[in-house]
Amino acid sequence: MTTLPMTTPAALSCARAQWPDAIAVHDAQWDTPVELTWTALAEQVEAFAGALVALGVEPGDRVAIWAPNSYHWPIATLGTHCAGAVLVPLNTRYTVSEAQDIVDRSGALVIVAAGEFAGVDRLTEVLDSPIAEHRTVIGIPLSSSGEDVVATAERDVTPAEPDVTPAEPDVTPAEPRRSLTWQRFLDSATPESTGLARRRAERVRPYDLSDILFTSGTTGAPKGVLAEHRHTVAGARAWGANGGLGPDDRYLMVNPFFHTFGYKAGILPCVLFGSTMLPLAVYSPSEAMKAVAAQRVTVFPGAPTIFQTILDDPQRSAYDLSSLRLIVTGATIVPAVLIERLQTELGVDTVITAYGQTETSGFITTCTADDDAVTVATTCGRAFDGMEVRLGDDGEVLTRGAMVMRGYLNDAKATAETIDADGWLHTGDVGRLDARGNLTITDRLKDMYICGGFNVYPAEVEQVVTRVPGVTEAAVVGVPDDRLGEVGRAYVTTLPGAGVTEHDILAFAAEHLANFKLPRSVVVVDAFPRNASGKILKRELR
Structure with missing residues (x-):
């Protein structure tokens, strides 16, 4: 009886063995479409994992990805796992301050960032921010016709020693270096580091962490969800089996890879069932x-x-x-x-x-x-x-x-x-x-609402709104919207004579919150409806 894989490295190994020449990824978003067989994808994953090992990434270290859907995502995701590391996806709609908070709290040592997307150049933002300090930044090129802009942020952390045993060849960690373009990073893998990455992939166990996805909590601070390989793979297998996925399927991926819908119900079921991934960024x-x-x-x-x-x-x-x-x-x-x-x-x-x-x-x-x-x-x-x-x-x-x-x-x-x-x-x-x-x-039970498919927790938005000079208190609720399902409406009280306008509040919020979290309207009230204990009655605001 064949044992089902319970880690993503094991799942990729099975895919490579079962469908070596079938198409794993077809990305038509580039000047020249990129098409990878399962064998070619596995080789790219090994190169990414080997480059991480050469960089000094240890099992359990965290690697963050801040990029839209493209063929780079499955390579970086599976390469991170094969190096024994933990994936930290970043919402492409985050502001740089939101991204930095998650990078800092997760302890990510490596950041994979794309260039301009939805009018914002994330790679430049990372390189110009404290995120790049003491970390390696890997830049995804903006097109397949050439290298992206050479980054200028210094990486001044000395990589840790790799987890070699006396029986294994030495792997010399790379020297502290400037941020790297995607191809230069892959090229930094050595035969020794790639060999060590293969051994690490074999040692990944179902109870090891696979990823940390952050989701907003009712306190307003995003919480990092710790998922193990067994959780991730079991869910992806159940999802794929329920949909009857197979090697003949071609899967259009518009759901963002930073979300469970795109990553665990997208990339991973394709690996488990041999379906072709067709990423679409916008x-x-x-x-x-x-x-x-x-x-x-x-x-x-x-x-x-x-x-x-x-x-x-x-x-x-x-x-x-x-x-x-x-x-x-x-x-x-x-x-x-x-x-x-x-x-x-x-x-x-x-x-x-x-x-x-x-x-x-x-x-x-x-x-x-x-x-x-x-x-x-x-x-x-x-x-x-x-x-x-x-x-x-x-x-x-x-x-x-x-x-x-x-x-x-x-x-x-x-x-x-x-x-x-x-x-x-x-x-x-x-x-x-x-x-x-x-x-x-x-x-x-909580006050969360869903805007365009993304969960929004009012407490997080309220903390930002109440930082606007002149605003004394805020309550945010979801209201119906024909296009997005629900959008935020901020009710606020203000200091007498403060002169705070709706434009002031929305402009301030836009600097600190992702677009889907932004209130779409603001209502100034004299006082909030409250219960006997003083809690604001949001149901009356709705």
Whole structure:
């Protein structure tokens, strides 16, 4: 009986053995499209891992990635794991101060950063900020036709000694160096360091950390979710099996790789099931439809708004979308009519919805191919294989099983408050279960709202808003929005005569918060509605 891989290095090794000449990644976003077989991808991963080892990265060290979707992502992700290190994804919408906070708290020693994306040059921002101090910065090129700008930030940390044993050849760590372009970094791997990386990959165990994904907490400070390889791989396998993924599938990846939806429900299922990855950095209906038609895409997950824009696009008939067989959506309420339109107008055989949290690697419940449109649209389905779901006395959704995190980074108190003594993770969501075990989310115990598919926790936004001179108190709530589902509205009280305007508050927030966290409107009130204990009654503000 074949043992299923429970680490990402083992999964890549199996993919290379099973589908050596099949296409693992096709990235058409470059001057010359990049196409890698599973053998070629594994070789690039080994080079990345070997370069990390040569740099002095030790097992357990952290490597951060701040870049949009491209073929570099699976190489860097799997290369980090094969070196025994831990991945720290950074949201591409973060401001540099938000990114620095996460880099500092995670202890990341290496930063992989891309150049201009969505109007912001992240690589330059990193190099011009304290993030680059005492760290190595690897710059992803802006095009395949040439090297990106040579970086100028000094790296002044002496790399640690590699974990060699007397029986292994010495690996001399690289000298402190300036930041490196992507290709120069890969070229820095040596036969010795690459050999050591291979041995490290073989020694990665299911209980080793695979990644730290940060998600905002109700206190306003982002919390680092500690996931082990066994959590990550179990979730990816359950997701891929539920969708019937296989080597003949071509998977269009519009969900960002820094998120569980793009990373653990995207890159990793493809590795486990041999499907071809087709990354797309910037979503637009036309670009997505063009990719589906040209690449004969079969699998296309995304937020409901993505598919709504495609269905409503007047140019849709110009594209052949008949290759699509599976659409997976979620993250917000899905109208039943949307499911029906996807099946009838696009002819998609299988449309399913799912529910998860970063604390569960993104996987708690899911619908299946056998579910009808109403079930898919009105519920989050049943527990994934390996997971259990029940409701607490107050209706809170509780879950436990193979995908539940180890805990929060350096926060034992928050971990204990989230995972009880019996291993049940308290999601903070309120729901109901039907006779078949289908979960429907009805409310939130906490005040989090979802903007464009991203969780936003008002406490974090409120901390920023109350730093505006003249603002005395703030309360942020989510309000309905036709395009994004929900957006933030900030209610504030101000000092008499302060003259604080909506523009002042929104401009200040834009300097310190990612776009999806920004309030879209501000309302100045004389006083907040409060309960007997003085707590602001946000339900009345809504």
